[in-house]
Every structure is written in structure tokens, then in C-alpha cells.
Amino acid sequence: NAGVTQTPKFQVLKTGQSMTLQCAQDMNHEYMSWYRxxxxxxxRLIHYSVGAGITDQGEVPNGxxxxxxxxxxxxLRLLSAAPSQTSVYFCASRSGEYRDQPQHFGDGTRLSIL
Amino acid sequence: AxxxxxxxxxxxxxxxxxxxxxxxxxxxxxSYGLFWYKQPSSGEMIFLxxxxxxxxxxxxxxxxxxxxxxxxxxxxxVISASQLGDSAMYFCAMxxxxxxxxxxxxxxxxxTTLQVKP
Numbered sequence: 001n002a003g004v005t006q007t008p009k010f011q012v013l014k015t016g017q018s019m020t021l022q023c024a025q026d027m028n029h030e031y032m033s034w035y036r037x038x039x040x041x042x043x044r045l046i047h048y049s050v051g052a053g054i055t056d057q058g059e060v061p062n063g064x065x066x067x068x069x070x071x072x073x074x075x076l077r078l079l080s081a082a083p084s085q086t087s088v089y090f091c092a093s094r095s096g097e098y099r100d101q102p103q104h105f106g107d108g109t110r111l112s113i114l
Numbered sequence: 115a116x117x118x119x120x121x122x123x124x125x126x127x128x129x130x131x132x133x134x135x136x137x138x139x140x141x142x143x144x145s146y147g148l149f150w151y152k153q154p155s156s157g158e159m160i161f162l163x164x165x166x167x168x169x170x171x172x173x174x175x176x177x178x179x180x181x182x183x184x185x186x187x188x189x190x191x192v193i194s195a196s197q198l199g200d201s202a203m204y205f206c207a208m209x210x211x212x213x214x215x216x217x218x219x220x221x222x223x224x225x226t227t228l229q230v231k232p
Binding site (some may be wrong): 035040041042043044045048058059088090092100102103104105106107108112 | 128147149157160164166207209220221222223225
């Protein structure tokens, strides 16, 4: 009963480095999304996907790439990390059957860019 | 543009008392959904309760209830009989209106930190 699994839980990068945040869900959910949470702010949507092969931008997509080759996985890529990307990142998924199904969140990845 | 506003950065409540966390929203979409999530200090996001714009009754889930006042565009969370474990940050969120109509994207308020005193 894993739900939404995010790896790693913590990561420190240097400016300019690249990395991929992993997200996997075992609930056969069609809809997956990535959010970032900054101090004093709510979660903001980075990218989302409504199914395998389909992705779209959210509110703050710049500096991030995503792909969705399978239903289960939705990785988030930082191509050239910047200090402004220091944040806590959450992956979420929900069933696509009904748009008001609650989203299930992973435990988050704390990312620091030096 | 759609917006969620939580005006209480921090709240205190005595254990076993009830507390109301405020949430107001702005949307031109006649069909929308409102959610409340809890984020304890450990960091995970926990779904608490949902209210649909066409629901006739206020939503309830155990000790959580939603005071939904559509005309005032408010969806306040009421926690009855507060417990120490209720100490957390609480987020109000709304399903965003989209062109395709079915993405279910959420927009979040800034959150309210609740501290329960023994």
C-alpha cells in the first residue's frame, strides 16, 4: 500500500547541476502533478499530466521539465539548478475518473541549491 | 483569476475546544470543488474534507466539518473537540477552472498554522 513515492527525500545541489526527482504511484491514477512549496506560500503547480504521454505546464514551469512514459511514473527534471529552485517539492496523483477526487500526495523532497 | 485567501497566518485553540479556520475564494466558474488539507510538522499533505459547489449540505468527516457559504464565497473548516495532534498547517484549495474542463488542477491558499494548547 505504497501510494505516492518520492525519491530522494533530501538533496543538496550546486548551482548549474542537473537532477531528476522521482515520483511513482501504484494506484493506477491517470492524473499526476508536481508542486513546489515555499515558506509562507501555499503549493504552486509546476507541471501536470492527465495520462501517459500527455503533460502540460502549471503556474511555475520555468526551469523544469517532465515526461510521462508510463502511468506509474512522473519524473521532474531540473536541467540547470538555480538557488531560486530551493524548495520542497510534492508529487500528487488522483484518479482521472472524477475531477474532484482528492489528490494523494507523496511525502515531499527537500531540495537545496547552493 | 481564481484565488484562494486564508487570512489567518496562525491560530491558537485550547484542547477540546472547537476552532474555525477561514477560507474565502474567488471564481467565475459555477462548478467548482473545495478541499482542505492538513500538513503536520513531518511535512506530508493529508486530505481532510471536500465540498462541491452544487452540494446541498455542508460536508462533514468525523471531527471536521465545512461551513460552506456560497453567496459569501467562503468555505471555513471547523474542527470540533481539538486534539494536540491537530497542531499543523492547514491549506484550503480549489479546483481550478480549465479550458478542457477536466484537469482537476488545484490552487492553494497560503495556509493557517494551528497550535492546540494542552
